[in-house]
Amino acid sequence: MADLSTVLVTGASGRTGQIVYKKLKERSNQFVARGLVRTPESKEKIGGADDVFVGDIRDAGSLVPAMLGIDALIILTSAVPRMKPGFDPTKGGRPEFYFDDGAYPEQVDWIGQKNQIDVAKEAGVKQIVLVGSMGGTNLNNSINSLGNGNMLVWKRKAEQYLADSGIPHTIIRAGGLQDKDGGIRELLVGKDDELRQTETRTIARPDVAEVCMQALKFEEAKFKAFDLASKPEGVGTPTKDFKALFSQITTRF
């Protein structure tokens, strides 16, 4: 049997991170799975196995045990905007959002991701996959005004830090995430938010998770950054050839 690759997914109790953690466990002939979550409650939520570590990405020291000996890291942590109570959709208007103290995008999406990259590098990681978001080329994107967090700005700063790190990496800038089945749509890669100008700018979370997994397998995915979306179900051919998908990407950032 080929050597197994030890892969840590962070944000392992998050909506996409959970799927990656599950896929890693299912492919035990290729991977030794590890997950990182923020709290013991989150650890329980995903089964409480010994391969789930508890740590806070804002505290670099707390990440060391999870990172020791890993071959690859998949970053699926993110600041989470919370809706202010009292919003009544029947009255129209837009909900307002806020971030918990200390959990603004600057602390989570920038410092938190940077800590992960630094600790993983120190631990000798060979590849890092980072999931970010489409929309970052436009400072006026409405996501930046959520809770005054400038979320896409801080995410992009972390992406740049990874790109400059010298570590083989894959930066996936996902379109609008949907909780739908994966593996049944044609995936689209793009650059510079061009897909946002089209009708095809969403992607199912399981498809994002699968692209993270496949990025670990192909050289064609390394030192690349790209936007990711999919055609609607029933249009085009469901993507199976990920080497070909990654080969289409020409952008390094």
Ligand SMILES: NC(=O)c1ccc[n+]([C@@H]2O[C@H](COP(=O)([O-])OP(=O)(O)OC[C@H]3O[C@@H](n4cnc5c(N)ncnc54)[C@H](OP(=O)(O)O)[C@@H]3O)[C@@H](O)[C@H]2O)c1
């Ligand atoms: N929503 C969209 O439409 C959309 C579109 C494009 C891209 N994206 C991006 O895609 C990625 C995945 O999104 P998702 O919706 O699957 O994620 P999610 O469910 O919001 O999960 C984020 C995870 O990060 C963890 N986390 C937050 N702060 C942490 C900390 N200080 N230490 C350790 N863990 C921490 C959270 O843990 P706790 O729950 O314990 O806090 C949670 O498990 C994110 O980067 C997101 O911004 C989202």
